[in-house]
Amino acid sequence: MTHAVFSPAADHIPASPTRPGRVVPEPVDAERVADLVVQLLSALGEDPGREGLVDTPARVASWWRTFLSPDPSAATTCFTETQLSGQLVVVGGMSVWSLCEHHLLPMNLDVAAGYVADGNVVGLSKFGRIAQRHAGRLQVQERFTRQVADEICGVIGGQDVAVAVRGTHLCMSMRGVRMEAARTTTLQATGRLQTDPALSRQFLTLATAQWRVA
Incomplete structure (x- = not known):
């Protein structure tokens, strides 16, 4: 059983980790x-x-x-590559744990993130740090997907970003309907990765390749 949620560009909220209004969790007592x-x-x-x-x-x-205390100080590094323009970069195979805020039960999130390089490339390990930072809190998968995409947009200074997430939710596997094989897929795409069908297909093919063999 698979449940897919796709977020159009209209649902995108430009953001960065330090944008005004961002909720900063209180220290755990x-x-x-x-x-x-x-x-x-x-x-x-x-x-x-x-x-x-x-x-x-x-x-x-x-x-x-x-x-609930992921390292907020981990800087995201970009490297100048002036001859790169229009290249699709996809980082997959990232797996993080989060907690469903509705039942306080774990969810495992497989994450793939992509962007179109335009004179700069992002340090690859930083994608994992971004995912971990947004997973380390009470979450819902839909919001997590958007937050990761928002931060990557802020890092690259552009909108050509897509994030796909496949989640296994214990709140569905061990309670309620108790369907262990159920998976939820969410996609947040903006810029050319939302408007260009060919580029979108390329991202989805690369992002979901690992899921088909899992």
Whole structure:
């Protein structure tokens, strides 16, 4: 079972990681989180003081603090390549974990990002950092896809960007309909990658090639 969501250019919101109005998460209060985990375990009928659970609240709090605190200072590097113009660059094979904000259950997101180079190329590892930064929060896949595309647009200083994401959602696999094979695909395309059919097909062919063999 596959569910696809495609976002047209009209839904694009020009942005950068530091644009005004961007919500910056508050620091995680690990001590308070640990206290709440103790309460949760008690409400579930468990004994938080028993041997197997005595350190669980602290471990859970530490994980939340780490997961919700991605490094915001990682700079995205561009390299000047004056003879490059019109070349499609696609980076795939990126896999990140995020949390569904509706059920607080994990979702695994396979990400492919592409842009049209125009005198500059982006450091390849930076695509993974961008994806990790937007995944490290309570999310929905549709918003994540748009946010990654927005940031790449800001990095390249242009609109010729596309991001495709295929998600596996535990909120659908282990609860509700419990369909383990269900996948959700989202696409955010802007500029020529939204308006040029040939370029769009090239991106989708390259972006989804890995998914067909997974």
